[in-house]
Amino acid sequence: MTPPPTTALVTPEELAGVVAGRVAGGERFAGLFATAQDDGSTVIRALLARHGSLDIVQAALMPGRDRYPAITPLVPPAAWYEREIHDLFGIEPVGHPSLDPLLVPVHPTQHWRPRPGTSRPGEAVRLDFDTSPLSSRVAGQGLFTIPYGPVRSGVFESVEYLVETFGEDIPYLRSRVHYKHRGIERRFGELGVDDGVLLAERVEGTAAVAHALAYCQALEALGAIHVPRRAGLVRVVHAELERVASHLDSVARQTEGAGQAVAYARITLHKERVQRLRSQLCGHRFGRGVVVPGGVAGPLSAASDEALRTLRALERGITDDARALMDTPSFLDRLRHTGVVSPAAAASHGALGPVGRGSGLGEDVRSDRPYGAYSLLGFQPAETSEDGDALARQQIRLDEITTSFHLIREALDELGEEDADGPWRLPMQPVEGIGLGWVEAPQGELVYLVEAEAGRLKRVKQRSASFHNLALFPQAFGGDILTDFVFIEASFGLSISGVAG
Amino acid sequence: MPDPLFAHGVDLGAVVIVAVKVLVAFGVLLVSVMLAIWFERKVISDMQNRIGPNRAGPYGILQTLADGIKLFFKEDLLPDQADRFVFKLAPYLALLPALLIFTIVPVGGVVTIAHHTVELQVADPAVGILFLLALSSVSVYATMLAGWSSGSKYPLLGSIRASAQMISYEAAMGLTIAMVVIVTHSLSTRTIVDSQAASFFHWNIFRLGILPFPLFAVAVTAELNRPPFDLTEGEQELVGGFHTEYSSLRFALFYLAEFMNTITMSAVMVTLFFGGPDGPGFHFVRWLWPILWFAGKTVVFMYVYVWIRAALPRLRYDQLMELGWKVLIPLSLVWLLVVAAFRVGTVWGLGVFFGGVIVGSALWQAVLVGRARREVLEASRAGRRGANDSYLRAVPEPDGGE
Numbered sequence: 001m002t003p004p005p006t007t008a009l010v011t012p013e014e015l016a017g018v019v020a021g022r023v024a025g026g027e028r029f030a031g032l033f034a035t036a037q038d039d040g041s042t043v044i045r046a047l048l049a050r051h052g053s054l055d056i057v058q059a060a061l062m063p064g065r066d067r068y069p070a071i072t073p074l075v076p077p078a079a080w081y082e083r084e085i086h087d088l089f090g091i092e093p094v095g096h097p098s099l100d101p102l103l104v105p106v107h108p109t110q111h112w113r114p115r116p117g118t119s120r121p122g123e124a125v126r127l128d129f130d131t132s133p134l135s136s137r138v139a140g141q142g143l144f145t146i147p148y149g150p151v152r153s154g155v156f157e158s159v160e161y162l163v164e165t166f167g168e169d170i171p172y173l174r175s176r177v178h179y180k181h182r183g184i185e186r187r188f189g190e191l192g193v194d195d196g197v198l199l200a201e202r203v204e205g206t207a208a209v210a211h212a213l214a215y216c217q218a219l220e221a222l223g224a225i226h227v228p229r230r231a232g233l234v235r236v237v238h239a240e241l242e243r244v245a246s247h248l249d250s251v252a253r254q255t256e257g258a259g260q261a262v263a264y265a266r267i268t269l270h271k272e273r274v275q276r277l278r279s280q281l282c283g284h285r286f287g288r289g290v291v292v293p294g295g296v297a298g299p300l301s302a303a304s305d306e307a308l309r310t311l312r313a314l315e316r317g318i319t320d321d322a323r324a325l326m327d328t329p330s331f332l333d334r335l336r337h338t339g340v341v342s343p344a345a346a347a348s349h350g351a352l353g354p355v356g357r358g359s360g361l362g363e364d365v366r367s368d369r370p371y372g373a374y375s376l377l378g379f380q381p382a383e384t385s386e387d388g389d390a391l392a393r394q395q396i397r398l399d400e401i402t403t404s405f406h407l408i409r410e411a412l413d414e415l416g417e418e419d420a421d422g423p424w425r426l427p428m429q430p431v432e433g434i435g436l437g438w439v440e441a442p443q444g445e446l447v448y449l450v451e452a453e454a455g456r457l458k459r460v461k462q463r464s465a466s467f468h469n470l471a472l473f474p475q476a477f478g479g480d481i482l483t484d485f486v487f488i489e490a491s492f493g494l495s496i497s498g499v500a501g
Numbered sequence: 502m503p504d505p506l507f508a509h510g511v512d513l514g515a516v517v518i519v520a521v522k523v524l525v526a527f528g529v530l531l532v533s534v535m536l537a538i539w540f541e542r543k544v545i546s547d548m549q550n551r552i553g554p555n556r557a558g559p560y561g562i563l564q565t566l567a568d569g570i571k572l573f574f575k576e577d578l579l580p581d582q583a584d585r586f587v588f589k590l591a592p593y594l595a596l597l598p599a600l601l602i603f604t605i606v607p608v609g610g611v612v613t614i615a616h617h618t619v620e621l622q623v624a625d626p627a628v629g630i631l632f633l634l635a636l637s638s639v640s641v642y643a644t645m646l647a648g649w650s651s652g653s654k655y656p657l658l659g660s661i662r663a664s665a666q667m668i669s670y671e672a673a674m675g676l677t678i679a680m681v682v683i684v685t686h687s688l689s690t691r692t693i694v695d696s697q698a699a700s701f702f703h704w705n706i707f708r709l710g711i712l713p714f715p716l717f718a719v720a721v722t723a724e725l726n727r728p729p730f731d732l733t734e735g736e737q738e739l740v741g742g743f744h745t746e747y748s749s750l751r752f753a754l755f756y757l758a759e760f761m762n763t764i765t766m767s768a769v770m771v772t773l774f775f776g777g778p779d780g781p782g783f784h785f786v787r788w789l790w791p792i793l794w795f796a797g798k799t800v801v802f803m804y805v806y807v808w809i810r811a812a813l814p815r816l817r818y819d820q821l822m823e824l825g826w827k828v829l830i831p832l833s834l835v836w837l838l839v840v841a842a843f844r845v846g847t848v849w850g851l852g853v854f855f856g857g858v859i860v861g862s863a864l865w866q867a868v869l870v871g872r873a874r875r876e877v878l879e880a881s882r883a884g885r886r887g888a889n890d891s892y893l894r895a896v897p898e899p900d901g902g903e
Binding site: 144146167168255257258259260261262263264265266269328330331333334481482483484 | 545548549550551654655658661728729731732810811812813814815816817818819820
């Protein structure tokens with residue numbers, strides 16, 4: 001169980017200064033989001049991460065007030081968050097350098113905004129989308145824009161990258177994610193706490209367990225519930241298998257980008273085996289339905305010695321192929337010095353997950369703010385790298401796969417020693433208030449802020465690592481050319497559904 | 502030596518024989534393309550633990566035919582922005598060189614048909630090698646024009662990459678072919694093959710000291726845009742490369758040309774370096790053995806192409822150019838000097854060889870020193886940049902989105 005978050009109340013005018021001061025004092029800016037209230041006011045909350053805790057700085061905008069001094073000029077990583085607030089609430093952060101639509105590209109003349117948090121029922125609104133092509137940002141002879149997506153070969157989600165280029169160099173890149181926006185945050189507000197987990201699992205397919213886990217942990221924090229030990233272990237098994245599958249996917253996409261047919265086939269085969277193992281253990285290839293508020297739905301549905309055998313074979317196969325892959329010089333040449341995120345840029349942005357660890361940021365929520373059974377299993381974070389290139393990120397992922405296997409084995413061992421008849425989940429009482437849940441998802445730190453009132457969800461805000469890291473994506477193109485695009489994209493390993501919400 | 506078929510003038514028999522040779526070569530080439538595509542798909546699936554095509558015909562051997570028929574009946578699209586004439590012309594320009602180059606490849610020995618001495622190859626022009634070089638340059642036009650005439654960005658970028666790549670590697674290819682010409686004293690492919698016939702060790706690969714063959718093989722692979730040099734079609738970043746906008750029959754023609762080129766170039770490798778149809782024969786059906794030897798050697802190279810495709814990752818564009826300009830061209834140039842010097846005399850040859858080694862290693866040292874310098878410089882520059890513009894770059898650019 002996580003301690004209740006400490007909340008500092010400030011005025012909207014003080015908000016930017018206070019957040020900037022705390023970031024300057026060594027805290028990491030971890031998110032910014034708004035909640036609409038029924039009386040017409042709006043609450044803006046900033047999340048600041050310290051070693052061991054996550055704090056909230058909160059400011060309330062009175063009804064009718066739709067402007068506040070922007071944080072972005074003082075804390076650049078807030079740029080996308082303030083654009084999101086502008087899109088969803090129609091509130092203008094004054095002084096923000098660019099308020100291009102991010103999630104809801106409504107026409108400037110349209111004033112309707114989703115404003116998640118209010119309890120009014122969903123309504124049918126006809127939206128006028130602003131679909132005009134973006135003007136190019138860089139001018140010069142021979143410069144043109146190549147659109148990648150929203151439907152393009154090799155891309156797996158609906159996202160549009162606009163690459164401005166002379167032919168090979170990429171001086172500027174923009175991404176438009178709104179094609180994928182599904183209005184998840186509004187939908188949460190219409191659900192009860194038990195149903196919320198079903199929606200959380202569907203935010204990001206590649207991180208279904210992580211989302212469910214973060215959501216449930218936020219609720220459990222609110223209800224002051226200690227999840228049964230065995231349920232915590234089952235959660236670890238599923239979360240780590242999800243990480244293995246997601247990391248293998250990233251590696252597979254790099255080999256595919258390099259046209260390495262055999263390596264691609266082998267790694268995707270390993271990934272498929274991981275998915276089948278997950279399906280054996282819970283009946284769903286993405287681990288949906290496993291994590292529920294208060295525990296897990298039930299025991300692992302395959303005997304743990306059988307799972308251990310499969311795991312051992314998998315681990316051997318993956319280790320062998322990873323070694324062969326990391327011994328292929330011409331493949332490594334594609335990754336080395338490709339998509340460099342300098343440690344300075346990563347630190348100033350607060351890059352999350354493997355992207356951050358590849359650029360020297362050692363933060364891993366599993367050890368910094370341990371949750372669930374991780375402290376029990378003696379988790380040690382993988383070593384970081386200072387190189388910041390695609391190769392560093394791949395090495396980090398391969399190391400994390402090894403760590404994950406280790407954790408799964410330990411968790412299965414512990415589960416084998418558990419008493420046969422104990423509860424798998426504890427009953428949840430109706431909860432009230434604001435709870436935070438965090439998880440190290442495969443893409444990085446995932447945070448859920450859950451605000452509940454009388455057994456119903458008032459506001460659920462999920463902040464996936466993909467959202468935070470995608471803002472950093474264009475910066476990785478420093479010295480790289482068009483052919484590196486696929487490697488940079490795959491090595492970031494982002495999920496657009498997590499970004500668009 | 503001129504073609505013996507015309508030694509006694511051109512009569513009706515000679516004309517018929519040439520016509521038959523043309524038809525047979527065309528037919529065999531088309532059928533073998535069909536088989537080559539099937540072979541490639543089957544072998545690569547085996548390497549990837551897959552089954553591959555297995556529906557049409559025994560072991561899926563008719564899959565290519567089925568695909569071809571399907572493509573034939575697909576809608577033929579012509580982009581609005583396209584240059585109509587050039588757009589239609591380009592696929593034929595791609596196919597033609599592949600067909601024509603094959604005509605000069607000796608596929609078998611010499612036989613006598615109706616009192617005519619017939620070389621088993623469509624034509625044996627005295628300038629065979631020049632013909633080969635000329636036609637392989639024509640295929641650059643096909644790629645270039647296809648990309649340019651499509652009136653779209655992806656094909657244009659693909660074709661610019663492709664033509665730069667093909668032109669770069671043509672130099673190394675030409676230099677290695679020049680070595681073959683130097684040792685065989687002839688531009689005629691038949692003479693080149695005959696001069697290798699004495700024994701196994703007379704094959705050019707051994708006579709030229711092994712090295713030219715790998716150089717040639719790499720250059721040809723790049724010339725063909727085959728993996729790992731298939732940047733022009735690197736699906737990820739350029740959608741489909743220079744033939745993105747092509748559909749139906751015209752796309753099929755490009756596809757056909759690609760595989761026909763692979764077959765033709767495998768055959769050219771066999772001709773130039775591996776003695777062509779040379780190999781031990783038996784006393785019955787004498788004419789058959791050389792053909793089998795030639796076919797067997799060609800299939801081996803086809804297999805190697807598939808193997809390479811499965812095993813090697815695609816190069817990055819600048820790495821590709823570096824390989825071409827900084828490795829292949831200097832190496833083949835030096836080796837050409839060595840080969841030429843050995844023609845003059847052994848002492849000269851050894852002198853140039855060791856001179857090359859000494860000068861080469863000195864140059865290499867210089868390159869290493871330069872690289873170390875550059876790395877230091879770049880590191881300090883990167884450090885400065887990281888410190889300075891971390892703020893600038895994290896803020897969305899003045900009017901920018903991200």
